[in-house]
Amino acid sequence: MAGGDPARVGQFAPDVPPVTGIFSASIIAFFSFLGFESAANMAEEVKDPTRSYPRALFGAIGTAGVVYLLIAIGAAIVVPTNTLVGSSGPLLEILKASGVGIPGSLFSIIALIAIANGALLFITMASRATYGLAEAHLLPQTFSKVMPGRRTPWVAILVVGLVTMGMSFVGDVGDLADVTVQLLLLVFVSANISVLVLKKDKVGHRHVTVPRIVPILALAATAVLLTQQDAHTWIVTGGYVLVGTAIFVIARVHAKRTGQPEPTSNAASAFD
Structure with missing residues (x-):
């Protein structure tokens, strides 16, 4: 830390407009928080999810956000930006510059465990x-x-x-991350539209509510992030959407032929 430069925290790359850099970094930050979105699918397995899940979700997001922010600030201070950009292991560069003696092989194992956990x-x-x-x-x-x-x-x-x-085996990790973010952004668009629609429903028991402005701002932010993806990511994402749509149509046709009931959801009773 002796060779660090705190002035680098507020510096932007000379060839990248600040707004563009912020939105590009938002895509990476978005990918870092995917685990919290995934937790929503496990909420029904929690006792008293209406009370427990929101507290756990926002508490975990706040804690992780502080940790990520401190790491980002520390990285900017300890390692020059050009070094971080040109490195295949930026976190390892930070550890080397900080003087922490962690062998490269051990760091690789830690990274592998983190990827497997994800x-x-x-x-x-x-x-x-x-x-x-x-x-x-x-x-x-x-x-x-x-x-x-x-x-x-x-x-x-x-x-x-x-x-x-x-x-x-398809593409590299960066491509998969971009497509994953793109798909989840589209999911969040539909989720926030659903929140606006479900707020019209009357629910007779205790449930979580949010002001209408929250999903509206979320839709605006999501729309901006969607503009940051390149054409290749849109094409691959479109392929996944077409496959999912085809499976959905096949399932609906089969359900109608076999006389299965229409899909139901209790989402409105849990959150609006």
Whole structure:
């Protein structure tokens, strides 16, 4: 830290407009917070989710936000920006500059564990979402099968796990991160529109509410972030959307032919 320069904290790259740099950094920050969005799919497994989940969610986001901010400030002070940009392991550059003696091999193991943890989190989240869609007759009923003893959606977990492994062979990690962020931004657009629509419903029991301005501001922020993605990311994202739409149409046609009930949701009773 002796060679650090606190003045670098407020400096922007000379060839990048400040607004563009802020929005580009927002995309990376958005990816860093994906785990919190995933936790919503596990809320139904929590006792008294109306009380417990919002407190846990915003408490965790606040804690992580402070930690991420401190790391970003420390990185700007300790390591020159050009060094961070040109490095394949910027966090390792920070550790080297700070004088902390962590071997490169140990740091690689830590990074591998962190990536594996993120993958497991995604599999857990996506499998529960897939199970829920199958229960609502929006996906084939095969995905709603659970193990007799543990009651876990084993088919959804297996399929999501295989798809996740397959995606690891397509493009690099940066491309996958961009597409993941793009898809989630589109999900957040639909989620915030749903909040505005569901606020018209009357719910007879205690539930979480937010002012109407919150989803409106969220929609505006999401729209701005969507403009930061390049054409390649939009094309790949469009392919995933088309595949998902095709599966949805097939499931709905099958449900109508077999006389299954229309999909129902208790979302309005949980949050508006």
